[in-house]
Amino acid sequence: MSWSGWGDPAQARELPESVRGLLRDLLGVRAPATPAAGLESVRLAPVALPEPLLKALAEIAGAANVRTGHEDRVRHTRGKSTPDLLLMRAGDGSAAPDAVVLPGSHEEAAELLRLCSRERIAVVPFGGGTSVVGGLAAERPAERPAERPAERAAAGSGFAGVIALDLGRLDRLRSVDAESMVAEFEPGVRAPDAERLLAGHGLTLGHFPQSYEYATLGGFAAARSSGQASAGYGRFDDMVVGLTLATPSGTLDLGRAPKSAAGPDLRQLVLGSEGAFGVITSLRLRVRRAPAERRYEGWRFPSFTAGSAAVRALAQEGPLPAVLRLSDETETLIGLAKPDSIGSGGSDGAGGPDGSGGSDGAGGSGCLLIAGYEGAAIGARHAAASAVLARMGGEPLGPEPGRAWERGRFSAPYLRDSLLAAGATVETLETAGFWSNLPRLYDAVRLALLGALGPAHPPLVMCHISHVYETGASLYFTVVTPQDADPVAQWQRAKTAVNAAIVEAGGTITHHHGVGRDHRDAYGAEIGPLGSAVLRAVKAELDPAGILNPGVLIPPPP
């Protein structure tokens, strides 16, 4: 994984001239960004953790698994949001941990947490490092504004240091219960490895978020991930039937049955807890038979409104495809629904970013919908869903748009790197709401972005629906805007405006990215002061010293 961008640096691609022209003419991007710093030139503070504490950590995890080298620290600095990447490209290592510690078992993780609690060492659990919401940058006491003396007092004299607790050694499939269709994994298993391990049993999780190639199962659970095939396989939190959480106060082991009436579902308190309550050390996941067939195809709808009504009909009447993704007019036009076509100069004839349309008929007008079917004997499901889509005004485009989407389904983050280097800021954000409120949410987000980033050079704002429920759906936005002199501050202003707009319009602040630090205040507004107080009470019970991912998730007291 690139330390200042996405994925395998060998896969980075140059933008074709057509896209450069689009950036220049449509968005007013004038100059490429300053080239990224080299890894060795990232500025890090000296290791704050005193030697005896490093030794104590090493006594638990082994000396080889307590790492303070420059590269280890840089590679565990921040996540993969656009501001994260902009800061890394600028050589800003201020959020680096003092050390990276890799426990080899639940017991070691638990013992490390007890030590860190006792010695006031902040702990940032680290899986694939793909957070896009500031979930991996511990708040250091110095950051706390002076207006919050009570909070500062509660934090005592601050932390002795910060460690990244890298779960990469906990990478095993522990068991498969084929009768119950449950597999038990350690948290550090990356998604492609999980699929590889399950494939040997003829099984799959079916969880394919855009971060698929690098993210870990523990991260999916901690941040309530949702994959591109969520309509068929469910969200990741739907798959979790049991889990183990190591906390400074002890261990939680939850999930004796798929569902229960034994009180509140405490699994649902751990899911989405983003490392602020503890470290997930085991996950029991519902698995499915690996699909015998796959069939992806495209449909065109005359408008986002018409397409939304069609996906709503599928969600409410059924049957649902496994993949369902509807791009709005702008996203369809720009062709980001098929991001791979951008790397190839728009020359594949499949509706390139030049807006010229292509042989599949999807380009240029209306809205593109991708419907994908997976499983055994998918014919009947395909036929029934196709009948609904046709009835709702869809025009079938055949398999080519589906194939194009499949080829590019994990490549958008690479495109972002190229655009960042070219002088454009690209970022994504998402919300969700009930069907009747989606138009209001859609307008509110667009207006906030246009207001905060325009008017001289209005940003490009694209949207798609890719996760549907009977009662509502998510809206996923991609924004492209020319970088000004301080692109981090520029995006922060836009983000603040969008967060406020989402809260005001009644949406949830995130559908599958998580809260992190970037959504923390809006999350507090969403759940209210009493909901926030409940979270603080739970955290105080599980993490009395407040060492776990400080600053992340939990809204501070008023």
Added chain:
Amino acid sequence: MSWSGWGDPAQARELPESVRGLLRDLLGVRAPATPAAGLESVRLAPVALPEPLLKALAEIAGAANVRTGHEDRVRHTRGKSTPDLLLMRAGDGSAAPDAVVLPGSHEEAAELLRLCSRERIAVVPFGGGTSVVGGLAAERPAERPAERPAERAAAGSGFAGVIALDLGRLDRLRSVDAESMVAEFEPGVRAPDAERLLAGHGLTLGHFPQSYEYATLGGFAAARSSGQASAGYGRFDDMVVGLTLATPSGTLDLGRAPKSAAGPDLRQLVLGSEGAFGVITSLRLRVRRAPAERRYEGWRFPSFTAGSAAVRALAQEGPLPAVLRLSDETETLIGLAKPDSIGSGGSDGAGGPDGSGGSDGAGGSGCLLIAGYEGAAIGARHAAASAVLARMGGEPLGPEPGRAWERGRFSAPYLRDSLLAAGATVETLETAGFWSNLPRLYDAVRLALLGALGPAHPPLVMCHISHVYETGASLYFTVVTPQDADPVAQWQRAKTAVNAAIVEAGGTITHHHGVGRDHRDAYGAEIGPLGSAVLRAVKAELDPAGILNPGVLIPPPP
């Protein structure tokens, strides 16, 4: 609702002689129970609440809605578990509230909670009064064993009194969002009224637990109810997309989207909280189109094992019927799968309790499965599910067993009253687990019951599977045993043994009845000391004075 039994006293039925014979010959029931006390002779303590507090309550809810009359108090004493009924039949009103208070709005409920918190008045939220787990009997300080002095100290000088907070005035359908398929209800709406209100919009909840005729929506949410058609419509907690909770510390208003990655799902902390965290004052529920067709039918399987494999195949491969219920050999034989046939002397030719079998071919041997289909165009679903059932060894029995089950689906509690009067104790209990663990759970529960209630007159233990998931299912047991001189203590011994067996065998202590007081200790064992501490921390935040349903749900500190 009968104050000492179930439902409408006019519907009570005499047991036919064939059943009396069965009780006598198979179970050794020798004598009818002592006749039930009259309502007026139930022994109540004087109202403990002092006059100024009653006045303060009346200032909030109105004088007509603060009731201290004998009948009001008796009718809010306990729930509908068999021990509850035995105690009520014996005239034991020791668990009666001092007053019944009926708030008329969220605001009144919130204000009542603030008053009660300040004045240390215990509050038992009361919906339909159908708890079967001791969820409606507040623990009074005097009950606390002397071995727990710390707990007693924490409770201070005890409560000024206990009120039942009857939610019967909060009985409105507040809104229907037909686009989002969401209906907002007040909590005191009884299930049949909810269906009637929704039918005007062509909608349904599809939630039909055995308590359907009397239970309320708020109670379903507070206790995580699951209905007979859960395979098709989901559990009640699946239907809740938003809710409002009044607590002594303020109001929680949750649910801005069907699903979210905004932190832990706090809705799931309220669902199952059984009135210990607050009072649910509003529910936003996912609704469905009222089904155009219904089709229920029977299948016979050679054994419970074979039938279990068949329902597992449906749960894992699909498609699922809306209703799916598999009786074990004993339940099939006794015919409790069609409880209405008992009231009619077994003369309807549909496999009566005399074990003689009937014209539908379901009696006597093997295991009966009921499969019910509901919706629009159910033909394809019926055909596909029937193919799976046939492949797994099922023999179709046609519609008659389905019709018989449908006729009797809500009448088992009436049968219990008749059996109680005849001198037999009847009680139900349930658990759930993962498929691979179900045989162990099944054996553990049966062994515990036979051990605790036998060996002189072994009880009749029947079981069915009626809620299935991809990864597991629930087991629902019905026990019939002759009453000894102290049937409450007799059942308590059996219950203690079964609870321990379920915990030991790795099941959850309840699948849809809830925790109440009867499962509280086992629940503590299930979630462990840290899970219990988390619940206490949440309760301390929301209910700092500990007035809400004291003794229910929350495991006490060690």
